[in-house]
Amino acid sequence: MRDIAIISFAQTPARRSVPELNEVEMLMPAIHGALEQVDMTIDDIGFTCSGSTDYLAGTAFSFVSTLDGVGPWPPIQESHVEMDGAWALYEAWVKLQLGELDTALVYAYAKSSPGDLPMVLTRQLDPITVAPLWPDSVSLAALQARSMLDSGKATEADFAEVAARSRKSALDNPNAQLAWDRPAADLLDADYHVAPLRKSDCAPITDGAACVILAAGDIARSKIERPAWIRGIDHRVEPIHLGLRDLTVSESTRIAGEKAGVSGGAVDVAELHAPFSHQELILREALGLGDDTDINPSGGALAANPMMTAGLIRIGELATRISNGSANRGVAHATSGPCLQQNLVAVLEGEA
Amino acid sequence: MPDITLPESLRDVEAVRSVRTPAQLDYQVVAGDATTRFLRNITKKRIVGQRAPGGRVYVPPRGADPELGQATPIEVEVAQVGTVTSFCVVNLQFYGSGMEIPYTSALILLDGADLSIMHLIQEIPADQVRIGMRVEAVWRDDADIEPTLESIKWFRPTGEPDDVNVRIPGEKRGTGLGSWPGGVPPTELVVRNPRTGLGGTAADGGED
């Protein structure tokens, strides 16, 4: 495949609610930040692709007005996915593989604050048999967590370890929404939120936006000293019906990881999109990550979880670590749908 | 692939043809910075457009200058008088608009603004509305003014002579930016690139 790298990444500080800005106003600093870091304008971009969904803010065609934020004039080559921005990055990567364009700008955003997010997400479920029951996203994740406990694969203390480590790592992340340092054992003293999950096991609800710039070959090298090369990227989906899946494993992540070539070398860092603590355990197993991999140094989705964006942020966070030399090779993961239904895995590496 | 057949036990059961699954989601939508500033001015019966440095005057502003991709911090009050650049006559009752049909929905280029707003034309028979007609805003009673563009009830003719040379966005000598004179396709250069200032050979921004 053609060598494509991430050369810039910017995100807005994660907040529970950004009431003073509309979507495009919230998004623009991420786009401008990513462009300015590599001294580019939209005129230097060959292809633009974004990820968002209408349901979060309750507006049809919300992506149409947010496109204004890139300044698409004169007209540009552009596309949009109703998916996490990680998939928009995938589309951009495919586009650059064709060899006609050399650069791409990818952005994603979401305001979850206007609605009741766990209730909004019920609208993803089977409209005839499941959605009318309004099973919220936290309760579905709790079913999965219960499966983990019942199978003997993990304990609540294991969940708490993930939660504590993630929030502690987030202390070093200026964009994090939730960051604190408390012993895992203390977390178990809290009441259940939706048993067996505690609040600390759940991602916060976040408004936010992020932007990534991709470039091919020598263009990437000319823009930054250490581009984060995409060595492999793949995504897979499973049925939405929880009864059709073994919830304690993520088969789609496993296949995507295999296709992306995760096992082809040491994994220094993994940024995993796990909105619930137990899901990190499932993902680690699916990707075959061992103790020598630094998991979610950004704090992961447990520190900030802007919908449609948190997956793209995982890729951006990993790219930043590779570009600044703190890691050489790593894995980024994005998820969508209830209980890790759909998963994307990317392998990034520093050396050309 | 073999056809899927119904199990024996279900053969005589009447099929469910449909289910009604009403859903209600409540959203608290925020206006954002640019729209808030615009609507605050509307409550003072002022129409204040916005632009980015080097940008155009947008009424109403939506948060980003769509040519530059930048926020629009600069406020520019525009006139409450403008020119009809196009319109349609609506003969259909639309979801509770409560309008008496026929009514006219028009694109109106306010003096001082760079592109048209869509609003109603009233106080003139629908079949007498014209492109180039000069119109002015008619506000609700002061007590009913709210932070919404609907505080302007409609526009009505000013009685001035028509502006036959009104600038119609994108239109130059009737050919349009996206047309192929002589079979030659246009390029990006027919419009001015707002970041580099290059291009704009066919721009209709008033140069000719």
Next chain:
Amino acid sequence: MGHERVAVVGIGQTKHQATRGDVSVAGLLREAAQRALADAHMTWTDIDAVVIGKAPDFFEGVMMPELFLADALGCTGKPMFRVHTAGSVGGSTAIVASQLVAAGIHERVLTVAFEKQSESEAMWALSLPMPFTPPLHAGAGGYFAPHIRSYIRRSKSPDHIGILVALKDRQNGLKNPYAHLHEPEISFDSIKDSMMLWDPIRYAETCPSSDGACALVLGSEKVADDAAAEGRQPAWIQGTAMRSEPTLSAERDTVLPLGGALCAADVYKQAGITNPRKDVDCVEMYVPFSWFEPMWLENLGFAEPGEGWKMTEDGATALDGDLPVNMSGGVLCTNPIGASGMLRFGETAMQVRGTAGDHQVDGVRKAVGHAYGGGSQFFAMWVVGSEKP
């Protein structure tokens, strides 16, 4: 790596109608997909990846519906992708799918686009009362009608052109068994006498609201060569292009948008088209209101500025004209919004493959498919041909 050849090797669509109450959303998609697979002599297991497109999720009231449709479309363990670029989505979805093959990532990709507007209220979906946003006053027709008036004014077109377009497309639709509207009694006078909804747009010059789906199977060069060896003509993709521009811009021409012309110029260049009127054998373009035919004829370089309506009036765009347009009956006969673009693209592939039945144009070697969306601001086009690019 680079740009591998791609061809359409299977096409399927549903019977389109106002309400497909006999099938679920999944059933609707499977109807189209299974027809495309059968046409390609494939089964679900042959497919490497699935790309789904549709317009706003509020139309069916399901958020990101591809998630619940994944298993019904045979996606388990496979890549599944969802595109949404407003009304152009059916076209852009096919383009995204084709790129997966062109980039050498997959050999066989199924792409499906749909809308099941009867599942909820389309008008509701497009007119959620958004605070702070100026009211449109009259729906989509109210948005586009002033732009059509501008076209009529600047082109000095006679008033009856819109009626001629509607008559032609509805008559073409009679030859298409899948079309939603079949109106054998339609006539120039019946269109002229239909209600003037948004002057200058009459009721009979307006697209319907349909339930429907369209599916294409896209194959690599090897897959297409194998099909050809078995006597099934592939429709080779000779070019694809997309362009976007903002809804509101001071310079933007909403009648002949620059983005549409740039998109056309790009795709023609890829396909070796230097004189569109001469080099192209037929066109499926996105005409939801009749007047868009002359507008797009100019925007896509088939006519000089201000002259598009003359092609319509002269019968050049009729099924037996020198540049047939919307042989299928087009969006004016069938409008499942998310699928409408893919139906345009699919019809061009049928024409190239010689499988368009009663609406087949003789000897089609190059056909252009076109879709647009938003406020005439998102464009997707492709050129398919009987010969390898």
